[in-house]
Amino acid sequence: MFRHDTPTESAFRTEVRVWLEANLPVSLRGRTTRPPPDELMPWYHALSRKGWIAPHWPKAHGGMGATLNEQIIMTEELARVGAPQLPAQGLNHLGPLLMEFGTDAQKARHLPPIISGSVIWAQGYSEPGAGSDLASLTTSATLEGDHFVVRGHKIWTTWAHHADWMFALVRTDPQAQPRHAGISFLLFDLRSPGVTIRPIKTIAGDDEFAEVFLDDVVVPAENLVGVLNDGWRVANALLTYERLGTSNPQYLLMALERIRTMARASGIIASPAFQDRLAATMINVTALSAVFSHAVDLINNRRNPGPQMSMVKIFATELLQQLNDLLVEAAGGHAPQVQPVATELGEVDVSTPFLQSRRVTIYGGSSEIQRNILARRVLDLPN
Amino acid sequence: MELNLTEEQVLMRDSATRFIEAAGPKVARGFRGSDPGFQPARLREAADLGWLGILVPEAAGGLGLGLTELALMLEQSGRGLVCEPVGFAAIAAFALSAGPKPHPMLESVLMGKALVVPALHESAFGDPLVPNTQAKGQDAAWRLTGAKAFVCADGADGFLVSADASGRTALFHVARDASGVALTATETVDGRRLWTLRLVDTPAEIVPPHPSSRSAVEALHDLALFSLSAELLGVMEKAQEITLDYLRTRKQFGRAIGSFQAIQHQSANIFVRIEATRSLVFQIAVNNDAASLDPAMAIAAKAKASEDAIAVTQNCIQLHGGIGFTDEHDIGLYLKRAMLLSSQFGNATAQRQRYVAIVGLSA
Numbered sequence: 001m002f003r004h005d006t007p008t009e010s011a012f013r014t015e016v017r018v019w020l021e022a023n024l025p026v027s028l029r030g031r032t033t034r035p036p037p038d039e040l041m042p043w044y045h046a047l048s049r050k051g052w053i054a055p056h057w058p059k060a061h062g063g064m065g066a067t068l069n070e071q072i073i074m075t076e077e078l079a080r081v082g083a084p085q086l087p088a089q090g091l092n093h094l095g096p097l098l099m100e101f102g103t104d105a106q107k108a109r110h111l112p113p114i115i116s117g118s119v120i121w122a123q124g125y126s127e128p129g130a131g132s133d134l135a136s137l138t139t140s141a142t143l144e145g146d147h148f149v150v151r152g153h154k155i156w157t158t159w160a161h162h163a164d165w166m167f168a169l170v171r172t173d174p175q176a177q178p179r180h181a182g183i184s185f186l187l188f189d190l191r192s193p194g195v196t197i198r199p200i201k202t203i204a205g206d207d208e209f210a211e212v213f214l215d216d217v218v219v220p221a222e223n224l225v226g227v228l229n230d231g232w233r234v235a236n237a238l239l240t241y242e243r244l245g246t247s248n249p250q251y252l253l254m255a256l257e258r259i260r261t262m263a264r265a266s267g268i269i270a271s272p273a274f275q276d277r278l279a280a281t282m283i284n285v286t287a288l289s290a291v292f293s294h295a296v297d298l299i300n301n302r303r304n305p306g307p308q309m310s311m312v313k314i315f316a317t318e319l320l321q322q323l324n325d326l327l328v329e330a331a332g333g334h335a336p337q338v339q340p341v342a343t344e345l346g347e348v349d350v351s352t353p354f355l356q357s358r359r360v361t362i363y364g365g366s367s368e369i370q371r372n373i374l375a376r377r378v379l380d381l382p383n
Numbered sequence: 384m385e386l387n388l389t390e391e392q393v394l395m396r397d398s399a400t401r402f403i404e405a406a407g408p409k410v411a412r413g414f415r416g417s418d419p420g421f422q423p424a425r426l427r428e429a430a431d432l433g434w435l436g437i438l439v440p441e442a443a444g445g446l447g448l449g450l451t452e453l454a455l456m457l458e459q460s461g462r463g464l465v466c467e468p469v470g471f472a473a474i475a476a477f478a479l480s481a482g483p484k485p486h487p488m489l490e491s492v493l494m495g496k497a498l499v500v501p502a503l504h505e506s507a508f509g510d511p512l513v514p515n516t517q518a519k520g521q522d523a524a525w526r527l528t529g530a531k532a533f534v535c536a537d538g539a540d541g542f543l544v545s546a547d548a549s550g551r552t553a554l555f556h557v558a559r560d561a562s563g564v565a566l567t568a569t570e571t572v573d574g575r576r577l578w579t580l581r582l583v584d585t586p587a588e589i590v591p592p593h594p595s596s597r598s599a600v601e602a603l604h605d606l607a608l609f610s611l612s613a614e615l616l617g618v619m620e621k622a623q624e625i626t627l628d629y630l631r632t633r634k635q636f637g638r639a640i641g642s643f644q645a646i647q648h649q650s651a652n653i654f655v656r657i658e659a660t661r662s663l664v665f666q667i668a669v670n671n672d673a674a675s676l677d678p679a680m681a682i683a684a685k686a687k688a689s690e691d692a693i694a695v696t697q698n699c700i701q702l703h704g705g706i707g708f709t710d711e712h713d714i715g716l717y718l719k720r721a722m723l724l725s726s727q728f729g730n731a732t733a734q735r736q737r738y739v740a741i742v743g744l745s746a
Contacts, residue, residue: 002666260744275744279735280690282742283683287659290666297387305384311658314651374654375647379627382642 002293030082032352044117062115079250090114090121101226124154124168135180141170150217160210185231187223204355243309247316249289255323263330265343307377310370317360324357403463408713411464415574419538421466430495438477450668454613461617470610475499482591502531502542518546536578545600554599555587573723593674605681612688619695622717626699656691686734689725
């Protein structure tokens with residue numbers, strides 16, 4: 001709403017919209033939970049065949065080489081049509097990391113299967129004893145000749161039970177001080193002997209996450225990304241983009257539409273008290289759109305907002321939760337039901353997005369960690 | 384986040400920063416109870432810098448700049464607790480320049496010799512675009528009867544008054560010394576006075592709209608919302624700066640209090656509010672023209688800035704502890720200025736009430 005398409009961008013938007021309308025199965029639209037792989041991956045493959053699976057990747061690696069604005073248009077149009085969330089660990093995290101830090105052999109082996117969708121990746125960062133304090137992770141990788149032996153336990157691993165490979169942070173120097181100086185970045189095949197995966201059912205009833213037990217898993221040394229003990233830097237290099245990704249206003253605009261439909265159907269829309277809350281929330285969504293456009297504008301001009309992006313993550317995720325609070329209020333007595341609420345304006349899923357939204361202020365660095373980052377690295381407050 | 388500004392815009396901001404070096408809390412205190420509550424010579428200085436004509440086309444003697452430049456100037460004005468009404472003077476000048484030929488007052492307004500301020504509101508929560516003030520007459524001869532509230536009339540030589548002219552809302556210029564004008568003042572916590580302007584059969588001239596404005600009253604009203612938002616942004620920023628300095632130096636339990644996590648997280652919350660308002664104000668600025676500002680955007684900015692500025696400046700006092708509650712310390716002046724600016728042209732609740740109507744929320 002704060003960024004106007006150029007004529008070229010506008011033509012691109014139309015092309016994307018028309019194709020999505022024609023090709024995205026109706027059964028996959030507006031889903032509030034991620035569909036299982038047998039339903040979802042054919043859609044991944046269709047986008048891949050169209051050449052649109054990786055708008056942000058350079059053409060040399062099979063991507064679209066799209067501008068940042070074109071990427072935003074893609075996400076806006078995907079959100080508009082209600083496209084399901086794809087497994088994105090390969091596309092958004094590992095792919096860009098390998099392009100920056102990977103060897104030619106690693107790129108040649110791992111990038112094409114991400115584009116084609118033949119390999120699904122999982123991210124192994126958190127551990128039971130290392131959540132917010134990620135640098136205290138203890139999963140160890142010991143170099144023995146031409147391979148590492150990995151032993152430990154990863155948790156909150158999105159879609160690990162559907163994934164083929166995992167990229168992980170592992171401890172390669174137990175004595176290192178500071179602790180993050182002894183961490184390396186490893187890739188491994190989840191079909192390897194010694195890997196056990198157990199899905200975790202969330203409060204929203206889905207099993208987005210899993211835990212991964214690693215019992216003397218043998219990983220070839222060539223699967224190390226970057227330099228030994230430099231994994232922390234590798235993992236953190238692309239955080240700006242990750243935080244920008246979590247704050248795309250289109251998801252909030254979709255949530256807003258859900259509230260307005262629910263509030264009209266339940267009749268609460270006529271209440272001035274509700275209207276005031278809804279107006280306040282909509283104004284904040286407008287502000288978030290402005291923050292997002294501002295950040296994109298800076299990044300387009302090669303002025304990375306750096307640690308200030310923590311502000312964007314806090315604002316976007318806490319706002320999404322406020323929106324879902326309002327959705328629950330709008331639904332009144334229907335709110336706790338598991339199934340979507342049937343209204344004369346269509347079905348509205350209330351409890352799933354509400355419960356799911358609890359996780360956004362926890363993953364990718366909790367709101368508390370983001371506030372620590374702002375205080376120390378932006379506001380220059382003392383330790 | 385930093386703004387993506389042109390070189391000229393950076394220069395403009397730098398000149399505003401230099402201007403406010405001669406302002407600040409000490410100067411603002413000096414105007415408490417004085418009449419007018421600012422220094423007319425400083426208004427002329429602002430005029431010399433071109434600021435009062437910042438939006439006025441070059442052909443009419445202004446700088447012909449846009450909302451970004453206006454916001455940059457007013458952000459600094461808010462930071463400096465500037466008492467001269469540069470924002471109101473600048474948007475009034477733009478209104479006076481909007482018609483087919485500039486209003487006769489424009490020249491002296493641009494020179495800072497005469498001050499014209501908006502007088503649109505009649506009550507705290509009434510619809511500012513549907514005035515009760517009545518206008519009778521035609522062409523060049525109009526007579527107004529009614530009352531306007533919360534007018535920043537200190538030092539004003541004229542007012543831009545909204546009135547109902549046979550069912551149509553129009554904008555009029557009323558001279559302070561015109562017959563039937565009566566003014567009564569109310570002291571505010573900020574030291575600046577707000578006035579009630581009563582008009583009884585007072586002669587007035589109509590002020591026509593800019594060709595791309597929906598109406599002269601709406602255009603002036605929406606510009607006022609935007610201007611006040613930019614000024615509130617500056618108030619918050621400076622209060623944050625003062626507070627962070629204090630948190631780095633004040634020691635308790637043998638450590639700088641800014642090292643405590645409870646304090647750090649409060650500070651981060653302040654930062655989140657300010658940055659969201661800054662992005663909102665400046666994204667609106669780059670995507671809108673002064674004559675055709677999107678009313679929903681102007682309302683959004685004023686609602687957000689009003690709410691955030693009160694919250695931020697309150698928190699800044701809390702983070703100062705006892706010293707922040709004293710009149711002697713400057714931090715309280717920012718809360719008071721935030722109270723004044725947040726209330727002008729409708730507080731956050733009033734803005735949201737209009738937002739509901741404008742975006743058709745209840746349907």
